Amino acid sequence: MRMAVVSEQSAPARRGKIAVWWLIASEVMIFGGALSCYILARTAGPGWSAEAAHLSAILATINTFVLLTSSMTMAMAFAAYQKADQRGVCRFLLCTILLGLAFLGIKAYEYISHIADGLAPWSGSFWSFYYLLTGLHALHVIAGIIVNIILLLAAGKGLHTGYRIEIAGLYWHFVDIVWIFLFPLLYLSY
Amino acid sequence: MFLNWLPENVSIHGAEIDSIFHLIYYITLAWFIVTVGALIVFALLFRRRDGQRAAYITGDRLPHAAWLLIPTALVLMLDLWIDFRGGDAWARVKLHAPPSELQIQVTGKQFNWEILYPGPDGRFGTPDDLQIDNELHVAVNRVVGLTLKSKDVIHSLYLPNLRLQQNVIPGREFHAWFQATKPGVFEIPCLELCGFGHSGMVGHLIVHTAEEYDKWVKEQWPAPSSPLKESDQP
Amino acid sequence: MGEGTVASPVKPPQGIRPTMSHRARVDPIRLPVARTAHEDRSFWRTYIFSTDHKTIAKQYLFLALFMALLGGYLVYVMRWQLAFPDTSIPGFGFVGPETYNALTTNHGTIMVFFVAMPILLGAFGNFLIPLMIGARDMAFPRLNMLSFWILFASSLVIMSSFFVPGGAAAAGWTGYAPLSARTEYTGVNWGINLWLLAHALEFASFLMGGVNFLTTAITMRAPGMTFFRLPLLVWQQMTASVIFLLSVGPLIAGAVMLLMDRLLGTSFFVPEQGGDPLLWQHLFWFFGHPEVYVLLMPGLGAVLEVLAVFSRKSIFGYRWIIYSTISVGFLSLIVWAHHMFISGMDPRLAMPFSITTILISVPIALIVFSMILTLWKGSIRFTPPMLWALGFIVMFILGGLTGIVLGSAPVNIQVHGTYFVVAHFHTVLLSVVIFGSFTGIYFWFPKMFGRMMNVPLSNLHFLLTLIFFNLTFFPMHAVGLAGMPRRITNPLQYEFLQPVQSLNVYITLSALGLTLAQFLFLINFVWSIVAGRKAEDNPWESATLEWTAPSPPPHGNWGDTIPTVYRGPYEYSPPGVREDFLPQDLAPSARSD
Numbered sequence A: 001m002r003m004a005v006v007s008e009q010s011a012p013a014r015r016g017k018i019a020v021w022w023l024i025a026s027e028v029m030i031f032g033g034a035l036s037c038y039i040l041a042r043t044a045g046p047g048w049s050a051e052a053a054h055l056s057a058i059l060a061t062i063n064t065f066v067l068l069t070s071s072m073t074m075a076m077a078f079a080a081y082q083k084a085d086q087r088g089v090c091r092f093l094l095c096t097i098l099l100g101l102a103f104l105g106i107k108a109y110e111y112i113s114h115i116a117d118g119l120a121p122w123s124g125s126f127w128s129f130y131y132l133l134t135g136l137h138a139l140h141v142i143a144g145i146i147v148n149i150i151l152l153l154a155a156g157k158g159l160h161t162g163y164r165i166e167i168a169g170l171y172w173h174f175v176d177i178v179w180i181f182l183f184p185l186l187y188l189s190y
Numbered sequence B: 001m002f003l004n005w006l007p008e009n010v011s012i013h014g015a016e017i018d019s020i021f022h023l024i025y026y027i028t029l030a031w032f033i034v035t036v037g038a039l040i041v042f043a044l045l046f047r048r049r050d051g052q053r054a055a056y057i058t059g060d061r062l063p064h065a066a067w068l069l070i071p072t073a074l075v076l077m078l079d080l081w082i083d084f085r086g087g088d089a090w091a092r093v094k095l096h097a098p099p100s101e102l103q104i105q106v107t108g109k110q111f112n113w114e115i116l117y118p119g120p121d122g123r124f125g126t127p128d129d130l131q132i133d134n135e136l137h138v139a140v141n142r143v144v145g146l147t148l149k150s151k152d153v154i155h156s157l158y159l160p161n162l163r164l165q166q167n168v169i170p171g172r173e174f175h176a177w178f179q180a181t182k183p184g185v186f187e188i189p190c191l192e193l194c195g196f197g198h199s200g201m202v203g204h205l206i207v208h209t210a211e212e213y214d215k216w217v218k219e220q221w222p223a224p225s226s227p228l229k230e231s232d233q234p
Numbered sequence C: 001m002g003e004g005t006v007a008s009p010v011k012p013p014q015g016i017r018p019t020m021s022h023r024a025r026v027d028p029i030r031l032p033v034a035r036t037a038h039e040d041r042s043f044w045r046t047y048i049f050s051t052d053h054k055t056i057a058k059q060y061l062f063l064a065l066f067m068a069l070l071g072g073y074l075v076y077v078m079r080w081q082l083a084f085p086d087t088s089i090p091g092f093g094f095v096g097p098e099t100y101n102a103l104t105t106n107h108g109t110i111m112v113f114f115v116a117m118p119i120l121l122g123a124f125g126n127f128l129i130p131l132m133i134g135a136r137d138m139a140f141p142r143l144n145m146l147s148f149w150i151l152f153a154s155s156l157v158i159m160s161s162f163f164v165p166g167g168a169a170a171a172g173w174t175g176y177a178p179l180s181a182r183t184e185y186t187g188v189n190w191g192i193n194l195w196l197l198a199h200a201l202e203f204a205s206f207l208m209g210g211v212n213f214l215t216t217a218i219t220m221r222a223p224g225m226t227f228f229r230l231p232l233l234v235w236q237q238m239t240a241s242v243i244f245l246l247s248v249g250p251l252i253a254g255a256v257m258l259l260m261d262r263l264l265g266t267s268f269f270v271p272e273q274g275g276d277p278l279l280w281q282h283l284f285w286f287f288g289h290p291e292v293y294v295l296l297m298p299g300l301g302a303v304l305e306v307l308a309v310f311s312r313k314s315i316f317g318y319r320w321i322i323y324s325t326i327s328v329g330f331l332s333l334i335v336w337a338h339h340m341f342i343s344g345m346d347p348r349l350a351m352p353f354s355i356t357t358i359l360i361s362v363p364i365a366l367i368v369f370s371m372i373l374t375l376w377k378g379s380i381r382f383t384p385p386m387l388w389a390l391g392f393i394v395m396f397i398l399g400g401l402t403g404i405v406l407g408s409a410p411v412n413i414q415v416h417g418t419y420f421v422v423a424h425f426h427t428v429l430l431s432v433v434i435f436g437s438f439t440g441i442y443f444w445f446p447k448m449f450g451r452m453m454n455v456p457l458s459n460l461h462f463l464l465t466l467i468f469f470n471l472t473f474f475p476m477h478a479v480g481l482a483g484m485p486r487r488i489t490n491p492l493q494y495e496f497l498q499p500v501q502s503l504n505v506y507i508t509l510s511a512l513g514l515t516l517a518q519f520l521f522l523i524n525f526v527w528s529i530v531a532g533r534k535a536e537d538n539p540w541e542s543a544t545l546e547w548t549a550p551s552p553p554p555h556g557n558w559g560d561t562i563p564t565v566y567r568g569p570y571e572y573s574p575p576g577v578r579e580d581f582l583p584q585d586l587a588p589s590a591r592s593d
Ligand code: HEM
Pocket: C072, C075, C078, C079, C104, C105, C107, C108, C109, C111, C112, C116, C172, C173, C174, C422, C426, C429, C430, C433, C472, C485, C486, C487, C488, C511, C514, C515
């Protein structure tokens, strides 16, 4: 069992990992760009804190917790893969997916209630940035969930997901880290 | 051969910009001649000849690499020279504006320059303000301060003869200044794409002699007893 | 193309197994594919949805040539309008100012994103990286195919934008806000949305391509191919990919913001509600300036390969060029605001950016010196690719030097936004896109298509291009110094431009000549693909690995074993050897000394 893992760690795994790191580097620049715009715009003018106060730090804290837990389950899926425990892989992948969906659900609830309160993307600079940043992030969460679902389906059919778990994990952790930046900058900044 | 393509300079700061342009012109011309000359000479000198092999030079070791590094160091020096000369000129034009003797507000809008004169009281927002589209009247040898604004998109105020250009941006206000040294009429094209009327968005700068300018002021503000306050600060 | 029959490469290092301890350089999965490739390959899989890097490279090349015809047609209309304003243009009709703005915008966008990028990165990178590093394909062949088809979709989007109500995007290829952010300012609605969509697809395509290039070059090198044995072209493609990946992110965010401004009514770049128009310019140029180096590097790479081969000499200062390339890459990320000296940003920023700008000329100058010194004591063969390479150097020097004029902040006040800028960036960009691309196409054509191109026709093409190129763009400097603004429809609307109108006419005629000269290439290209003389495996006696594969290389590139590398890429005329070059894969024992 161990042997199989080692051979799988060879060329394709290395390739996949390097590719994901480059992908993450360019994603860092996307979020870095958007976040710098937000910070620069915010330091340039007053009145942002009052808007930020409309956000619910409680929901966001729950969401942070959800996402962090999902990172943990993703890591556990990888650990299961290393132990060649196929059922564990399936179980933890499913947890990760469900937690991701829970995150999106809470996010959607937030969006809907803000828009119901008349706080839409066009309701001022803070809201434009809020929807931009969380929207971009949510798209990445969705992408991560799709990748995980593909892996789960493959693992469910008994196919080797192999090193792909690790690569998907790298990406998922990245998405998580982005949220760690968004959370204080948007929700805790009033 | 390019030096006389620049339009006639009629501002006091323009000569310095022109002289930097000349400096760059001569430095780059020299480099062009040297490098392209070397290229042509080498290409002819070392063209293929029967029975002759190329030399084996990798250029990685220092004695050879010196041929690479010394000219490169020279480039760096000349670059810095150009930059430091440029720094002074830039500061003079864009950073340290002298106190203006005439203050005028120019607002770009699709597709005109709205030019607003404060009138005899030297203040904007008073009833004697006068707006004339596309005509910028100033007096020769006076420091003119421009308040630059835009109503819609970005435009660029360009006064080629004064070596002056500044974008105008909606929501912001800029200050520019110049001092014209010669009377005459000069065009003010817009230099930033601003929509379908961008081509042909052009105003005129009319530099009057001192007497003519006084006459022009009298025509615009006929009220007898209010001479222009000259050293009014913005 | 996928025939499995493999002619034995020149001096095959048969039987030499990798001596390197590096993990699994020979991909166990792809090896069998190479042998059985021909069996289950339908027409569609071979020519259209192929995963073979060489076929994909050709697809990029053909797409780019097609888009170049389109971009050229747009420029023909523009130049005619500038020379003979408001006359009916043969093959088009009258051009109003709205149309003209759409023409410049799309000419710029198409030439940069659909001609230059596909040729220099798409075609050259895809074709050469695997062949030069001794890999059988890219690291992710299917992703590679996807990259191309996304670009293809993107080019359909940009072409379709001409046919939507309101016409195509007309806010300049730079798309400055607020002009681009609200429909009422240009009257263009869907045109700009589609223009943004085309960019999104384009960026996705080249992001995936860049990740693929980097992964390939890092993980798939043949045994013995260390980083300092890589041909410079590979280094330059890698650097180009890195700076593309790092610079495009903020603009992707910016493009989303611009689209939100347009569709959702947000105001990121519109001053109502506190948006900032300058922000867009920062985001655009943070990408836009590195982008020119993204284009430059592969062009430089092609020229360097050709210089070494046809002067039968090692590149002068191989390592210095690598260091310079990397410094240029990083410096290119901190010069963007030189496009914004008079934009209204804080004028105190001008000097720092002026200094970085002028600093970037230092490593570039080093590379130019090294190219010239490579000729020193060479044995120069004036083949078509070599002529293009020499032409490249001259034009690139000219364009680089006029950049110093623009990079000096005070002089920039005078020339920014005039035809001087147009002249400058066409001289540099076209030295890369025209001279660099043709250097590469004429050089690797035998490897790509297995046939030689016609030499007299190639030489004539070069001569006419060089002449008309200069006749077209050199006078533009003068027109620009005289103050002619960019992106105007009719120079006769300005009194101070009356004296230069004759020059405009003359530029237009030269541009026509330049365009017509390119048909010599097209004829030669098509004719040679069909009926050119068959090419040998290594017609130019080049030392790099791509020439050890058959011409054209089969799917999988090499037969049973991939080459093993023993030395650097430029061992020309080494002492003590009878031949005047040592291929990278020639085993040391086989040396004739
Ligand atoms: C036959 C060759 C070409 C000619 C005669 C030509 C001519 C022109 C002219 C006259 C303009 C300025 C139009 C204006 O400002 O009103 C222009 C703009 C431009 N061209 Fe070209 N061009 C050629 C090829 C290329 C190529 C190969 C590229 C890119 C790699 C390119 C990139 C651009 C760009 C980026 C612009 C700026 C567009 C804008 O202002 O938004 N051109 N070209």
